[in-house]
Amino acid sequence: MQTLLNGAAAGGVYALVALGYTLVFSVLGVINFAQGALFSLGGYLTFLLMGGRISANGGLPGWGLPLALPFAPALLLAAMGAALASLLVERLAFAPLRQRNAEPLLSLITSLGAGLVLVNLLQLLMGAEGYAFPAGTLTGLPAAISLGGARIRSVQVLLLVICAAAVLLLTLWLERSRGGRALRAVAEDPTTARLLGIDSDAMVRLAFLLSGALAGLGGGLVGVSVSLPGPYFGIGYGLKGLAVLVLGGLGSVPGAIAGGLLMGLAEALVPADASGWRDALAFAILFAVLLLRPSGLLGRRLVEKV
Amino acid sequence: MLKLGAVIALTGNANLYGQDQRLGIALAQQWFNGRSRPKTPDSASPLTLELEDGGSDEATAIAAFNLLINAGALALIGPTLSQQAFAADPIAQRLGVPVVAPSNTAQGIPQIGRYISRVSAQSSVIAPLSLGEALRRDPSIRRVAVFYAQDDAYSAAETVIFQKALAARNLTPVTVQRTQLADNDFQNPITAALQLNPQLVVISVQAVAGGNLIRQLRELGYRGQIVVGNGLNTPNIYPICQRWCDGILIAQAYSPELDTPINRAFLRLHQRANPEQPPSQITAQAFTAYQVLAEAITRLEQQGGLRGQTLGQARSRLMQELLGGSYDTPLGPIRFRPDGEVVQGRFYVAEVRMQPDGRRGRFTLVRDLSLESDPQDPAPRPATKPSARGERP
Numbered sequence: 268m269q270t271l272l273n274g275a276a277a278g279g280v281y282a283l284v285a286l287g288y289t290l291v292f293s294v295l296g297v298i299n300f301a302q303g304a305l306f307s308l309g310g311y312l313t314f315l316l317m318g319g320r321i322s323a324n325g326g327l328p329g330w331g332l333p334l335a336l337p338f339a340p341a342l343l344l345a346a347m348g349a350a351l352a353s354l355l356v357e358r359l360a361f362a363p364l365r366q367r368n369a370e371p372l373l374s375l376i377t378s379l380g381a382g383l384v385l386v387n388l389l390q391l392l393m394g395a396e397g398y399a400f401p402a403g404t405l406t407g408l409p410a411a412i413s414l415g416g417a418r419i420r421s422v423q424v425l426l427l428v429i430c431a432a433a434v435l436l437l438t439l440w441l442e443r444s445r446g447g448r449a450l451r452a453v454a455e456d457p458t459t460a461r462l463l464g465i466d467s468d469a470m471v472r473l474a475f476l477l478s479g480a481l482a483g484l485g486g487g488l489v490g491v492s493v494s495l496p497g498p499y500f501g502i503g504y505g506l507k508g509l510a511v512l513v514l515g516g517l518g519s520v521p522g523a524i525a526g527g528l529l530m531g532l533a534e535a536l537v538p539a540d541a542s543g544w545r546d547a548l549a550f551a552i553l554f555a556v557l558l559l560r561p562s563g564l565l566g567r568r569l570v571e572k573v
Numbered sequence: 574m575l576k577l578g579a580v581i582a583l584t585g586n587a588n589l590y591g592q593d594q595r596l597g598i599a600l601a602q603q604w605f606n607g608r609s610r611p612k613t614p615d616s617a618s619p620l621t622l623e624l625e626d627g628g629s630d631e632a633t634a635i636a637a638f639n640l641l642i643n644a645g646a647l648a649l650i651g652p653t654l655s656q657q658a659f660a661a662d663p664i665a666q667r668l669g670v671p672v673v674a675p676s677n678t679a680q681g682i683p684q685i686g687r688y689i690s691r692v693s694a695q696s697s698v699i700a701p702l703s704l705g706e707a708l709r710r711d712p713s714i715r716r717v718a719v720f721y722a723q724d725d726a727y728s729a730a731e732t733v734i735f736q737k738a739l740a741a742r743n744l745t746p747v748t749v750q751r752t753q754l755a756d757n758d759f760q761n762p763i764t765a766a767l768q769l770n771p772q773l774v775v776i777s778v779q780a781v782a783g784g785n786l787i788r789q790l791r792e793l794g795y796r797g798q799i800v801v802g803n804g805l806n807t808p809n810i811y812p813i814c815q816r817w818c819d820g821i822l823i824a825q826a827y828s829p830e831l832d833t834p835i836n837r838a839f840l841r842l843h844q845r846a847n848p849e850q851p852p853s854q855i856t857a858q859a860f861t862a863y864q865v866l867a868e869a870i871t872r873l874e875q876q877g878g879l880r881g882q883t884l885g886q887a888r889s890r891l892m893q894e895l896l897g898g899s900y901d902t903p904l905g906p907i908r909f910r911p912d913g914e915v916v917q918g919r920f921y922v923a924e925v926r927m928q929p930d931g932r933r934g935r936f937t938l939v940r941d942l943s944l945e946s947d948p949q950d951p952a953p954r955p956a957t958k959p960s961a962r963g964e965r966p
Contacts, residue, residue, distance in 0.1 A: 273760050323849065395588030395592065397780075397813045399788070401931075411793050420793060423760060493758045494813050497586055535761055542761055543752055
């Protein structure tokens with residue numbers, strides 16, 4: 268039970284990050300390497316919106332927003348802020364290359380650059396020290412709860428619930444709504460979608476907005492759970508999300524969810540006194556899955572057309 | 574113009590220490606510039622300092638070392654992490670450039686070569702002191718859980734020291750949890766360790782991870798004593814573990830409560846720069862690193878200066894002078910062994926006491942220990958002197 272809970276909590280965040288990658292990959296066929304930086308941004312925005320102040324080593328020592336929102340609205344606004352930043356990344360790092368029909372590989376570099384700039388801007392503004400949310404952030408919740416003999420911090424449970432809800436809502440939206448179906452149509456075949464009157468550029472922007480919101484949501488949740496260790500903290504989650512994207516199958520929404528949970532569980536299954544080897548084991552699983560199924564767990568096999 | 578170089582982590586995870594170090598070096602510059610230097614041909618030229626970001630990885634530290642050495646630095650201060658020192662120091666050694674490490678505590682740093690020295694006493698001298706304090710408070714402790722970051726040279730070296738000190742007291746850890754440098758979610762290792770009901774937790778990780786580990790240990794219900802290593806020797810952990818920091822024990826090479834003229838001068842300068850909190854050990858050690866170099870240069874000036882010498886000759890003479898001197902520093906009196914290892918006379922055990930708001934705290938002196946640091950002895954047995962203010966009843 269303890270292992271399941273530990274794995275699900277970590278896996279939920281990985282799935283959230285991987286979904287962000289998936290949305291962009293499915294419409295553009297490229298990976299947005301700025302996703303990790305947007306994850307960091309979400310954490311810092313949540314902190315500032317909750318009344319957090321910049322430390323003495325930041326660019327504006329002692330500065331803070333003139334408001335202190337409760338956690339839930341702060342998290343939502345931070346997700347929106349990260350979504351807008353993601354849109355900006357699309358405009359600056361992807362759109363110009365797309366308009367020039369540049370090699371898709373180039374956008375890997377431009378998005379990586381955009382991510383690094385964003386992280387460095389965060390460092391310039393906030394400093395490099397860690398920030399933690401005030402102890403009473405989740406008012407009314409005990410520090411930890413027992414579930415079936417297992418002990419888990421309440422914030423981890425909350426994180427798991429919100430991640431699951433976000434994933435469920437996004438899946439439903441993609442399946443049932445007009446916008447979601449349009450997005451999937453562009454992902455399936457941009458040319459046909461355009462012929463059907465779908466504005467593919469608008470869908471690309473929508474994909475970036477949603478992926479940014481997911482990253483921001485993840486960053487805010489993880490920030491509350493384990494604090495903000497520094498502007499680079501999202502990069503690690505971004506890399507893990509990338510692995511999950513490949514594990515689940517490039518561009519597959521169910522694959523991203525399954526991959527995230529599998530990765531989280533695999534990490535949790537590593538014997539605790541060998542947890543330093545956790546990443547090695549997780550990536551060994553990735554390697555093994557890709558050897559057996561090169562298209563990932565739920566990815567589609569690519570058929571070359573003539 | 575005499576130029577020193579400093580390679581400090583201004584970016585990456587170790588930036589937390591780098592910020593403290595930058596402040597320490599800046600304060601030392603203020604202190605040195607405020608003193609009157611002997612009237613010699615050399616002293617007419619200012620002692621300048623060029624600061625380079627050493628990042629938090631080996632490659633950036635190596636690049637910064639190369640840059641400053643090629644720019645003609647007489648000596649270098651840095652790098653921030655032991656892990657980086659093992660990679661970058663051999664370059665300085667090969668080119669005959671003196672290095673003073675302000676914060677490298679892993680075993681074997683000065684042994685990299687004759688140009689490498691440090692003012693940060695190694696873990697084997699300091700780390701066991703806090704353990705002794707925890708066991709003094711509760712002699713019935715038998716079940717100890719150990720946590721360390723296995724991919725970090727400092728953490729891996731320090732945990733060996735801690736575990737040797739435990740073995741010397743006939744204690745075998747009930748569990749040793751290996752984490753990673755970048756970890757911040759410790760749910761797995763903590764829940765595994767707590768199932769073994771430890772009475773004492775000993776932690777060797779870097780600052781932010783340590784703050785998170787302590788917080789999560791407390792949140793998951795651990796109520797026993799916590800002893801932490803040198804990586805958490807910075808007030809920057811307070812915002813992370815907040816009220817959960819309260820009560821952790823740490824051995825230190827510096828105490829703001831040392832009442833000497835140089836420490837008072839250092840405290841005054843620090844108070845002006847950061848009135849919010851007293852200086853950290855890392856700031857004091859960075860101050861000391863600059864101080865010993867500046868004083869060695871001053872002595873060379875008194876002996877006739879470095880004029881007419883090649884840069885290589887000047888660097889060699891400076892290293893010789895540095896190792897030959899003794900220094901009254903904010904850390905207390907120090908000198909160097911011939912191999913560059915610092916010999917320090919006073920160490921401290923402190924307990925973190927957090928204020929009720931849970932945001933601010935301080936390292937409260939618990940015990941003042943006078944011993945001559947001897948790196949050959951992994952578990953020195955000092956004559957201890959309880960602090961009048963910090964000693965528990």
